[in-house]
Structure formats: C-alpha cells, structure tokens
Amino acid sequence: MLAIKLAYRNLMGARLRTWLNVFVLSLAFVVIIWFKGVLNGWNQQARRDTISWQIGGGQYWQENYDPYDPFTIEDSHAPLTDEMTAAIEQGKMTPTLIRQATIYPQGRIQSVSLRGVDPDQKILELPTSYLKSEDGEIPAIIGTRTAKNSKLNIGDYVTVRWRDVNGTFDANEVKIVHIFKTDVPAIDLGILWIPIDKHREMVQMPNEATTLTTSNKTGFIGEFPGWVFKDHYFLLSEIREMIKAKSVGGYIYFIILMSLAMLAIFDTQVLSIFRRQKEIGTHIALGMTQKQVVALFTVEGAMHSILAALLAMIYGIPLLALQAKVGWSMPAGTDDFGLTISDTIYPSYSIGLVVGTTLIVLITTTIVSYLPARRISKMEPTDAIRGKIQ
Amino acid sequence: MKNGQLITITDMVKDYPIGRGYFRALEDINLTIAEGEFTGLVGPSGSGKTTLLNIVGSLDVPSKGEANVLGHSIGQLNARQSAQLRNHHLGFIFQTYNLLPVYNVFENVELPLLLLKMEKNKRHELVDQALDWVGLQDKRKSRPAQLSGGECQRVSIARAMVKQPKIVLADEPTANLDAENSHNILQTMETLNRDLKTTFIFATHDEKVIQYLHRKISLFDGKVANDEQVKK
Numbered sequence: 001m002l003a004i005k006l007a008y009r010n011l012m013g014a015r016l017r018t019w020l021n022v023f024v025l026s027l028a029f030v031v032i033i034w035f036k037g038v039l040n041g042w043n044q045q046a047r048r049d050t051i052s053w054q055i056g057g058g059q060y061w062q063e064n065y066d067p068y069d070p071f072t073i074e075d076s077h078a079p080l081t082d083e084m085t086a087a088i089e090q091g092k093m094t095p096t097l098i099r100q101a102t103i104y105p106q107g108r109i110q111s112v113s114l115r116g117v118d119p120d121q122k123i124l125e126l127p128t129s130y131l132k133s134e135d136g137e138i139p140a141i142i143g144t145r146t147a148k149n150s151k152l153n154i155g156d157y158v159t160v161r162w163r164d165v166n167g168t169f170d171a172n173e174v175k176i177v178h179i180f181k182t183d184v185p186a187i188d189l190g191i192l193w194i195p196i197d198k199h200r201e202m203v204q205m206p207n208e209a210t211t212l213t214t215s216n217k218t219g220f221i222g223e224f225p226g227w228v229f230k231d232h233y234f235l236l237s238e239i240r241e242m243i244k245a246k247s248v249g250g251y252i253y254f255i256i257l258m259s260l261a262m263l264a265i266f267d268t269q270v271l272s273i274f275r276r277q278k279e280i281g282t283h284i285a286l287g288m289t290q291k292q293v294v295a296l297f298t299v300e301g302a303m304h305s306i307l308a309a310l311l312a313m314i315y316g317i318p319l320l321a322l323q324a325k326v327g328w329s330m331p332a333g334t335d336d337f338g339l340t341i342s343d344t345i346y347p348s349y350s351i352g353l354v355v356g357t358t359l360i361v362l363i364t365t366t367i368v369s370y371l372p373a374r375r376i377s378k379m380e381p382t383d384a385i386r387g388k389i390q
Numbered sequence: 391m392k393n394g395q396l397i398t399i400t401d402m403v404k405d406y407p408i409g410r411g412y413f414r415a416l417e418d419i420n421l422t423i424a425e426g427e428f429t430g431l432v433g434p435s436g437s438g439k440t441t442l443l444n445i446v447g448s449l450d451v452p453s454k455g456e457a458n459v460l461g462h463s464i465g466q467l468n469a470r471q472s473a474q475l476r477n478h479h480l481g482f483i484f485q486t487y488n489l490l491p492v493y494n495v496f497e498n499v500e501l502p503l504l505l506l507k508m509e510k511n512k513r514h515e516l517v518d519q520a521l522d523w524v525g526l527q528d529k530r531k532s533r534p535a536q537l538s539g540g541e542c543q544r545v546s547i548a549r550a551m552v553k554q555p556k557i558v559l560a561d562e563p564t565a566n567l568d569a570e571n572s573h574n575i576l577q578t579m580e581t582l583n584r585d586l587k588t589t590f591i592f593a594t595h596d597e598k599v600i601q602y603l604h605r606k607i608s609l610f611d612g613k614v615a616n617d618e619q620v621k622k
Binding site: 015289292 | 482
C-alpha cells in the first residue's frame with residue numbers, strides 16, 4: 001500500500017515525463033482493443049452472414065462433392081431419399097443442384113457454376129422468390145460481383161450452355177430477373193442461380209441434388225447413405241483461418257506498439273535508477289529496505305499502465321463506442337478479394353478483450369519495470385546516498 | 391543501553407577491500423555517546439568521519455568489534471532490522487540535502503512518517519510542527535528547486551526531526567551553505583537539541599559547526615585522536 005502511495009506521488013510529481021509515457025501506453029491500449037474489436041466484429045459478421053446466406057445449420061454434401069475440385073462436380077449428384085424429401089417439405093432442409101456451365105455475355109465466354117435452388121425455400125436469405133416465373137423463360141438471379149464481371153443487368157438475356165447427365169451439350173437463354181447484394185462472395189462470384197426443377201429438367205437429373213442445406217434451427221437430422229453432413233465447424237473453417245491469419249497481422253501491430261511503450265518505460269526506469277541514486281539512498285536512510293525500494297520502483301513503472309488504462313478509458317471509450325456505432329467502412333473493392341466482408345465492419349468489444357488486454361499490458365509493464373529496478377538491490381546504500389555512480 | 395548511553399562503540403575496525411588487499415578506514419574506535427549530546431566527529435577528509443557516521447546510522451557494518459546503537463549491535467542486524475532502526479530512531483541530514491525533487495516541502499517532511507505508517511491527521515500535525523521549528527510554513531507547497539540552499543537544509547532538518555528520533559546524524563550539514571545560513575541552521579539544531587533532548591552527531595571539518603559543538607571527537611587516519619568536552 002505504501003509503495004502504491006509513494007509511487008503515485010512520484011509519478012504525479014514527475015508531471016510531463018509521466019504523462020508522455022502514459023499517453024503512449026494508452027494509445028497501445030486503445031489501438032489494440034480497437035483492432036481486436038474490428039477482427040471480432042468482422043468474425044461475427046462473417047459467421048452470421050455465411051450462416052444466413054450460405055450454410056444455414058449445416059449442409060449434407062453428396063459424398064463425391066468437393067467444392068475445391070471442379071472435376072468432382074460431374075459426379076456430385078444423387079437422388080433424394082423419401083426421408084430427405086419429407087424434411088424438405090417440412091422446411092428443415094433445402095436442396096441445391098450444382099453443375100458446371102458456360103455463359104456467353106456479349107459474345108464472351110465465361111465459366112459459371114449453375115445452381116438450382118428451390119424458389120420457395122425460406123432457409124437462406126438468398127432472394128430465390130424472384131425465380132418464381134410463369135412466363136416460360138428460365139429466370140436467373142446473380143450477385144452484384146457476377147453482374148459486374150459479366151456486365152449483366154436485370155432484364156438481360158444470356159446464353160447458357162451445359163452438359164446433361166449423359167454428357168450431351170445443350171444450351172438455352174436465361175433471363176436475369178434480379179441482382180442481389182451479399183457480403184458472402186462464395187454464393188455470388190461466378191454463380192448463376194436458377195429454379196431447381198428447371199435445372200433438373202435441363203440436366204436430366206430428376207429429384208437429384210448436390211447439397212442439402214439445413215435450417216439453422218434444425219442442423220443435423222440423421223445419417224443418409226451416400227451423403228456426408230458438414231457442420232458449422234467445418235463449413236466456417238475458412239473464415240476461422242482467415243481471421244486467425246488477420247490476427248497474426250494484428251499481433252505484429254500489437255508487438256510494435258507494446259515495444260514502443262515498453263521501451264519508453266524501460267528507458268525511464270533505467271534513467272530513473274541512474275539519475276535517482278540519491279533518492280534511492282535517501283529512501284534507505286529514511287528506513288526502507290532495498291527490497292522495498294525495488295518494489296517502489298517496480299510499482300512506479302507498473303503504475304504507468306494503470307494510469308494509461310484510466311487515460312485510455314477517458315478518450316478510448318467514447319472513441320471506440322462511436323466506432324462501434326458508425327462502423328468502419330471498408331475501401332471500395334474489398335469484397336472483390338473473395339473475403340466475406342461487409343461494406344462496413346462494426347467492431348465488437350468483449351469484457352474478455354478489455355480485461356485480457358489490460359492484464360497483458362499490466363504484466364508486461366511490471367516485468368519491464370522490475371528488470372532495471374533489480375539493480376537497486378546491488379547498490380551500496382552509502383554510495384547511493386552520495387549519488388555516486390555504481 | 392547503560393547509564394543513558396545511546397551509542398557504545400568498542401574496539402571497532404572498518405576495512406574496505408581494495409584489489410587483493412584492503413583499506414583500513416577506522417581502527418580501534420572506542421566511544422560512548424549519551425542521550426542529548428551535541429557532538430561532532432571532526433577531522434580532515436579521509437579521516438573516517440563519514441564511515442563512522444554511516445556505521446552508527448546502520449547504513450554500513452563494522453569489520454571487527456562492536457557498534458551498539460540504542461541496544462542494537464549494528465553488525466548483527468539484518469537488512470529489515472537495520473531499516474527498522476533507521477525508520478524509528480534515526481534521522482539523517484546530508485551535505486547535499488537529498489530532498490526528493492518531485493515532492494514539495496510538506497511531502498518531503500512527511501515521507502518518514504509515511505514510512506512509519508502513521509495515521510494522516512497525526513502525520514499532518516507533526517509535519518506542521520516540524521515546519522514551525524525550521525520556520526518554513528510559508529514554503530510548504532514549494533518544491534526543492536524553488537528553495538535556496540539554506541531553506542533546503544532547513545527542510546532536511548525538518549525531515550530528520552519530524553519523527554522526533556533519538557539520534558540525528560548530520561554529515562557536513564553546512565558544507566554547501568554560506569556563513570549566515572550555516573549559523574541559522576546550527577542555531578535551529580541547537581535549539582532542538584536543547585528542547586527535545588535529541589542527540590546530534592555531526593561529521594564536519596567546518597569551523598562554523600565546530601564552534602557550536604558541546605563535544606568534539608577528533609579523528610585522524612581512522613583513529614580517535616582526541617575527545618574533548620567543550621564548555622559553553
């Protein structure tokens with residue numbers, strides 16, 4: 001308690017020197033919490049959007065299906081069982097049939113993933129209701145990225161060529177009836193969504209599907225032979241890995257900021273011990289043991305982080321709260337990178353993040369303060385009193 | 391403590407290692423100092439004054455012999471016990487004042503009481519009293535850098551006296567002061583010695599101090615060359 005009181009008095013007495021260190025350290029606090037908050041917010045938004053737009057409560061994949069191997073698409077289809085059909089009718093799942101195709105927008109050739117989806121499905125946020133068409137044309141919806149890449153607009157017709165189950169090429173025109181905007185590029189880039197019944201008819205695969213997406217409330221229903229259930233842990237692994245990779249980048253900022261702050265404190269401590277030898281000797285003469293003086297200097301250093309936390313609270317809380325409210329706008333074109341990222345990221349700060357950051361900074365500062373302070377215990381008190389350099 | 395003797399030094403030797411050998415700073419010191427004395431260790435530079443003062447102040451230990459201060463054998467005390475002895479019973483006045491530059495006058499004088507974990511009201515009362523003794527009430531908010539040398543030494547005296555120790559050890563207290571300031575602070579210390587019965591021990595070679603001493607212990611080459619009472 002005495003060490004805290006004296007350390008506080010010493011720091012307040014040192015005025016500007018203290019506040020410069022405290023300010024640098026408080027910047028480290030705020031930037032670390034902000035950066036982690038942005039990553040958290042991105043993670044949450046990416047998970048939420050991926051679940052609601054793409055994967056629901058998990059997906060059953062036809063056993064041959066591998067989204068990373070285009071050669072598997074040819075054989076990735078199987079008829080639905082009665083149990084599956086029942087689950088679809090109960091709104092627990094929705095089927096998707098995936099085939100490769102080619103489109104010819106304005107005479108150019110582009111490969112696409114042709115996906116049949118139920119226009120009445122309510123499981124995904126994909127606006128499939130636009131696919132309800134009764135005018136005999138094949139309606140199609142595409143995402144903004146695909147529309148941009150292929151220069152397609154609503155009302156445009158585009159020729160699609162595909163191969164049916166027997167490998168025979170066929171072609172027809174589809175009409176773009178809607179262009180949707182999503183933060184999930186995996187259901188947008190190079191994908192043409194059409195009604196599943198029409199798709200089945202085109203490729204001669206009646207009652208077949210490649211994947212079945214369960215509703216978020218349903219999840220795993222049971223084992224189906226020839227189908228493999230992929231849960232959230234598997235389906236969100238890309239996002240998880242991406243956030244992890246971004247976190248590593250964040251740690252570099254963290255280390256740079258912390259190093260700057262710690263260097264300032266370490267320097268201050270080393271300088272203090274060199275410059276304040278008389279003071280150390282005086283403390284000993286007045287009745288402190290050398291261990292107590294070491295403790296005093298360590299507390300004094302560590303107290304920088306407490307003052308920094310308080311200062312960070314003063315300007316950091318309004319700043320971070322404002323950022324959480326208005327969000328952080330991503331530069332134009334970020335979503336073209338193929339990352340699940342919205343136009344604006346809303347940082348999310350947890351108690352764990354704040355407490356964890358505070359503890360890390362406090363512990364690091366204490367260690368950095370203790371290391372030079374240890375030298376005090378090696379001083380001769382009689383020399384210290386005279387300020388004799390040791 | 392026998393017959394009011396606060397300090398008893400018997401056959402004391404102090405050596406400092408130098409290379410493979412040693413330097414003998416004090417040799418065969420035998421002294422007793424009683425309560426209320428106003429005593430000076432007098433001698434030229436290198437005579438061992440400060441070394442002896444440091445041992446009495448439990449900042450250093452004898453190499454041989456015995457130094458008994460207030461019933462404690464200095465050589466036998468551990469770091470904690472030494473600190474306790476200084477904390478409760480000894481006050482120090484240094485040649486260069488050794489005030490804490492970031493504390494104001496009040497805080498500097500208060501420091502020893504904080505180390506004694508004294509309650510706030512009592513602490514403030516004693517600091518006020520000490521500042522009255524040295525006449526620095528009007529400077530209580532000033533920092534050492536804003537004070538003259540004489541004022542700094544008066545703060546140093548207040549800090550040494552605030553806990554009303556049994557013994558005050560003053561190492562060349564007037565070395566950095568002019569004649570007028572030297573007399574002022576010596577008069578202050580003499581008054582405190584008379585009124586509070588505090589034992590003052592000086593290490594000095596300053597004639598201005600020597601003329602105030604009631605007892606003069608002369609050291610030369612680490613030995614007591616003379617020990618005389620001065621009639622006042």
